[in-house]
Structures are given as structure tokens and as C-alpha cells.
Amino acid sequence: MPVKKPRSKNSQSAIRNPQSLVAVIMGSKSDWETMRASSETLNHFGVTHECYVMSAHRTPALVSKYASAAESRGIEVIIAAAGGAAHLAGVIAAHTTLPVLGVPMKSDALNGLDSLLSTVQMPAGIPVGTLAIGKPGATNAALFAIAILANGRPELKGKLREFRAAQEKKIRETKLD
Numbered sequence: 001m002p003v004k005k006p007r008s009k010n011s012q013s014a015i016r017n018p019q020s021l022v023a024v025i026m027g028s029k030s031d032w033e034t035m036r037a038s039s040e041t042l043n044h045f046g047v048t049h050e051c052y053v054m055s056a057h058r059t060p061a062l063v064s065k066y067a068s069a070a071e072s073r074g075i076e077v078i079i080a081a082a083g084g085a086a087h088l089a090g091v092i093a094a095h096t097t098l099p100v101l102g103v104p105m106k107s108d109a110l111n112g113l114d115s116l117l118s119t120v121q122m123p124a125g126i127p128v129g130t131l132a133i134g135k136p137g138a139t140n141a142a143l144f145a146i147a148i149l150a151n152g153r154p155e156l157k158g159k160l161r162e163f164r165a166a167q168e169k170k171i172r173e174t175k176l177d
């Protein structure tokens with residue numbers, strides 16, 4: 001399992017990084033405050049990843065190029081976050097057979113319900129595994145990606161079990177005032 005700090009910049013050279021197992025893609029820099037939780041969770045497990053802003057409607061050619069090349073570059077899971085008419089995850093999924101996990105961003109107009117429905121309601125044939133709106137979804141998308149990767153990586157499976165055990169311990173030891 002290669003452990004490397006994530007790249008969070010939008011340079012073309014970073015796009016050619018051969019180390020990343022997971023890609024965290026978001027439609028706008030305004031999504032980063034939420035999507036940082038995906039990156040932090042992947043970091044916690046030592047999973048090499050890369051984070052980029054690219055938009056299905058503002059940079060459609062870049063999204064198409066990136067998603068089409070992701071698998072050949074060694075990426076195994078893509079996390080895609082967007083808000084509003086959130087078609088980023090679906091467009092990425094249309095260009096790759098890698099698992100794509102969608103994270104709906106909380107929006108000003110409809111509190112993220114628009115993002116949720118746009119991301120989750122994929123017609124049959126091109127799946128997007130959609131997580132919860134906002135930060136819980138960002139965290140769980142990373143945990144889901146880790147669970148996928150862990151199937152063929154016993155060391156990572158062990159870390160996931162330890163993480164679950166720590167959560168359980170915390171709840172069992174909770175004392176109320």
C-alpha cells in the first residue's frame with residue numbers, strides 16, 4: 001500500500017500522478033470545505049489519493065478526459081461531489097467502469113435536496129453509489145472507497161476493522177452527565 005500525501009492542486013502534472021488509488025473530484029472550490037472530510041479520512045487510512053476541481057458543465061472536456069484515463073492510471077475508485085443540478089458523478093460514471101461514489105453538496109436554494117436527487121437518480125445502466133448530503137457523505141464516501149480497496153488488501157481491511165472497533169468502544173464507554 002503506497003502511502004503518499006494527497007495532491008490537492010489542479011495542475012496537469014498532478015493529473016499524471018501514478019500513485020493515486022482514489023480520486024476525489026468536486027465541481028467547485030466551494031465544495032472543498034465539505035470534501036476535505038473525504039481527503040482527511042483517506043489520509044487517516046494511508047490511502048494515496050488526489051483531489052481536483054473540475055466541473056461537468058464548466059469544464060466538460062476536462063472531466064471527460066480525466067474520467068476516461070483514470071483506470072489506466074491506476075485509480076480504483078472515484079469520489080465525485082457536486083451541488084445543485086449535480087450531474088458530475090453521473091458524467092464521470094458515463095466515462096469509466098470504475099466504481100463512482102457521489103456526494104451531494106448542501107445547496108443554498110434547496111438545502112442539498114436538489115444535489116441529492118440529481119446524483120442518486122441515475123437511470124439503469126450507469127450506476128453512481130450515492131452517499132448522504134454534505135460532510136457525513138464525504139466521510140462515508142471515503143470509508144466506502146476504503147472498503148472497496150480493502151477487499152484485495154488485508155492490511156487495509158485490518159485498519160477498517162480497528163476503526164469500527166474504536167467507534168464501538170467509544171459508544172460503549174459513553175457516560176451521560
Ligand code: RP5
Nearest residue numbers: 027028030081082083084105
Ligand atoms: C456545482 O455548483 C458545484 O459542485 C457547487 O456545489 C455548486 C456551486 O458552485 P459555485 O457557484 O460555488 O462555484 O457545480
